[in-house]
Amino acid sequence: MSTAPRIAILGLLGSGNLGNHASFEAMLGFLREQHPDSPITCVCSGPEEVRRQYGIPSMSITWYEPRRAGRGRLSSRAAKAFGKVADLVRTPLWVRKYDIVIVPGMGVLETTLQLRPWGWPYALFLVFLSGRLLGTRTALVDVGANVTRELSIRWLFGTTARLATYRSYRDEPSRQALATMGVDVSGDEVYPDLAFALPRPPAAPGAPSRTVALGVMAYRGANADRDRSDEVYTGYVGRITEFARWLVDEGYRVRLITGDPSDQEVVSAVVDDLRRTRPGLADERLVNEPAASFGELMDQLAGVDLVVASRFHNVLAALKLAIPTISISYAAKNDVLLAETRLAEFRQPIQSLDVQRLIEQFRALELRAPQLRPEIEHKLTEYTDALGRQYGELSSALFGPVRRHRIHALIKEA
Structure with missing residues (x-):
């Protein structure tokens, strides 16, 4: 008897960004409705807040994040440097525990705001590299992207995308950005932002209120x-x-x-x-x-x-x-x-x-x-219909029979 796939949802969550949480909530709703037997864990930047708000198991993306509070500048730099090395071991150890890792929406491949290469871009790359080596399916779902001038970030984002099992984008410029960075996007689709799948409250009654x-x-x-x-x-x-x-x-x-x-x-x-x-x-x-x-x-x-x-x-x-x-x-x-x-x-x-x-x-x-x-x-009606089609594609691409790469069998369970 087969067991339901184990799912990790990965993202910059738990820090109070409402847009990131909207994408997360839409994906969580889809998984709970269409794949209710699959256990879900969130791997994020604020695991305590995600556990409190959504009641699901959560863990930090990096080794350093839970240890940053109270450090001086020198000790913080040393801990960050050590953390980059520690994550080379820590990341595959947690990735191997899941059958599917999903990044739901968000501008995870963007540099429209200030970004350092050895932060999020490096962490995301390690997860997708681990997934490819260990046979864990990885998905970038309705993500945002842009072409960055910084070569290190460009390489990390481009390589991450190439390692993904499934890719889709929230707009055509994002898709074209990956193409410019050397990714073959011929089989990738563009869909509306995941947040458009969320329910909306009723309109307020009455005349315009200025x-x-x-x-x-x-x-x-x-x-x-x-x-x-x-x-x-x-x-x-x-x-x-x-x-x-x-x-x-x-x-x-x-x-x-x-x-x-x-x-x-x-x-x-x-x-x-x-x-x-x-x-x-x-x-x-x-x-x-x-x-x-x-x-x-x-x-x-x-x-x-x-x-x-x-x-x-x-x-x-x-x-x-x-x-x-x-x-x-x-x-x-x-x-x-x-x-x-x-x-x-x-x-x-x-x-x-x-x-x-x-x-x-x-x-x-x-x-x-x-x-x-x-x-x-x-x-909005068009957006809702398109997202419904994508959910069907996701189920086909990620929830079929799981065949682990043989490297996965070489690592003993912790």
């Missing part, structure tokens, strides 16, 4: 901006605060939303500025209620009329509710999503954000909102 969700992020640029990250951050905060002032002055109620705990510093900057410059309006017209989950974020958005946001999954959550949205885009994935939902004209790059143009876009979006909502709803 409430706008303003999504902020602690943006400090990409890898190329490391030397000027403070300058990038200060410029972004100044412009987003200027737009928040305009919204308040125009009589809108502003709900501040985020996607990661680091974004709270921008929220604080906006709130402090408005309390100083608009003392009679700030407390009345600002709503600051941080969401603890993607579902809670959607609950909050159900009561707004329009959204202006940067975080990809803030934009996605709004579109999931068919709310007309402006994207202050920090990556191509934002632009692709807006184009697919007939909102291409309502975006501009975060690096050159123009507040006056943003105001003009906002006014145009408000005027056209009634016509745009049905078009977004139509696209």
